[in-house]
Amino acid sequence: HVYTDPDEAVEFVNRTGCDSLAVAIGTSHGAYKFKGEAKLDFDRLARIGDKLPNYPLVLHGASSVPQEFVSQCNQYGGQVGGAKGVPEDMLRKAAGMNVCKINVDTDIRLAVTASIRQYLAEHPDQFDPRAYLTPARDAVKNMVAHKIRNVMGSSNKA
Numbered sequence: 001h002v003y004t005d006p007d008e009a010v011e012f013v014n015r016t017g018c019d020s021l022a023v024a025i026g027t028s029h030g031a032y033k034f035k036g037e038a039k040l041d042f043d044r045l046a047r048i049g050d051k052l053p054n055y056p057l058v059l060h061g062a063s064s065v066p067q068e069f070v071s072q073c074n075q076y077g078g079q080v081g082g083a084k085g086v087p088e089d090m091l092r093k094a095a096g097m098n099v100c101k102i103n104v105d106t107d108i109r110l111a112v113t114a115s116i117r118q119y120l121a122e123h124p125d126q127f128d129p130r131a132y133l134t135p136a137r138d139a140v141k142n143m144v145a146h147k148i149r150n151v152m153g154s155s156n157k158a
Contacts, residue, residue, distance in 0.1 A: 006047040013052060020056040020101065023048055025094075027086055029061040029106075040090050042097070049098040056100040063106035064088050064151070066143070069114040076117035080110070088151045095152050102152055108140055115139040 004023040013021055026040040048057065065085030073080045091102055115136040119126070126132060149155050 003041060003044055004048060006044065006051050009048050010051045013055065020058050021052070022058040022060045025059070027059050027061040038084070038086050038090060040086065040094065042093065045094060045097050045099070052098070055098060057098045058101040058103070059091070059094055059099055060103045062086050062091055062094075062102045063104045063110075064091065066107060066110065069107070069110035069139075069143075072114035073110065073117055076114070076121040078113065078117055091151050092153060095154070102147075104147060107143060107147070111139040111143045112136045 002024060004025065009021060009023065012018070023045065025042070025045050026038075045057070049055075063085045064087060065083050067084075070080050070083050085106065095102065115138075116132050119132040119135050123131070
């Protein structure tokens with residue numbers, strides 16, 4: 001892994017004038033993030049936060065890969081084996097350390113796919129996207145509401 005150097009982060013922000021900065025502290029894209037246990041470098045994140053106080057930091061590749069969606073995908077014909085992500089308690093901790101945006105695209109895709117797989121397996125006669133996309137939208141809505149309220153701590157902060 002290549003991690004963000006705190007001094008280089010300051011130089012990058014000063015030279016580019018960017019609005020926010022995605023930092024590398026151990027996250028990675030996709031559903032297969034860690035070979036062993038998840039580890040985020042919170043000391044590095046704290047040092048970056050100290051050098052860039054009140055500056056908005058971003059975590060890319062921070063999906064938690066909810067195992068209920070992995071199981072649901074697999075139950076209905078998927079082959080999503082061994083996928084795991086960043087535990088939600090780690091994301092909650094990062095959210096309290098200048099991190100203002102946490103990208104969870106894989107979680108959204110898993111929610112959609114799991115829901116669609118289940119719907120089509122239980123309703124093999126259906127072919128209307130409006131039928132199977134309705135529960136998929138609901139799954140995404142519920143998962144994102146959970147992330148906003150319980151993981152990112154950003155309820156009522158729009």
